[in-house]
Amino acid sequence: MSAAEAVRRAYEAYYRRLVVQVFGLTGDIAEAQDAVQEAFARVLVRPAGFLAAADPETWLRTVALNVARTQFRRRWVFDRLVHTGRVRPAPESVPGMTPDRLALVAALRTLPRSTREAVVLHHMADLPVDQVAAIMGVPVGTVKARLSRGRAALGRYLSADDAPSASKEVRHV
Numbered sequence: 001m002s003a004a005e006a007v008r009r010a011y012e013a014y015y016r017r018l019v020v021q022v023f024g025l026t027g028d029i030a031e032a033q034d035a036v037q038e039a040f041a042r043v044l045v046r047p048a049g050f051l052a053a054a055d056p057e058t059w060l061r062t063v064a065l066n067v068a069r070t071q072f073r074r075r076w077v078f079d080r081l082v083h084t085g086r087v088r089p090a091p092e093s094v095p096g097m098t099p100d101r102l103a104l105v106a107a108l109r110t111l112p113r114s115t116r117e118a119v120v121l122h123h124m125a126d127l128p129v130d131q132v133a134a135i136m137g138v139p140v141g142t143v144k145a146r147l148s149r150g151r152a153a154l155g156r157y158l159s160a161d162d163a164p165s166a167s168k169e170v171r172h173v
Helices: 005-026 029-046 049-054 057-084 099-109 112-122 129-136 142-157
Strands: none
Touching: 005 029, 005 049, 005 057, 005 099, 005 112, 029 049, 029 057, 049 057, 057 112, 057 129, 099 112, 099 142, 112 129, 112 142, 129 142
16 A cells, blocks of 8 residues: 555544544644644655554654644743733634533643643543553653543533533543
8 A cells, every 4th residue: 555545544534533632632623633734744744654653543643742732832932922912812713612622622721731631642532541651751650640630620620610511521522
């Protein structure tokens, strides 16, 4: 099978799932789509690593998460510019998203990046703790601690009086 055919099949099989996972990290559907598309673009430029990967979805997820991390750093700079008044933020809207999903993404954005990544990889990507640890490059115990802290923080956030009333539990997206 050619590299282009392998990428096409991977795109059909994994694109939507990867976008949902990265969306959980970024909170922005356009950024999530961009990160996943960038991962596929990198495959097309240098297909050897992808074709040699034992698990192509994991390989793509890792690349997409690295792209999302870069976007996160850029967003942090943008947020600093907004905070100082040098730039005005655009109004946020995510078409087609339910209030529950919007509340969940808002809650995820309140978590520290490393905790948010662990929660998204484990709960949204349905990856086992040991695989999350391998992807993140941390011990299993660290992932378990981050998951525990993340669930507790999400529970507090989603059950708060000012959170949307329909969003009282964390759900798989």
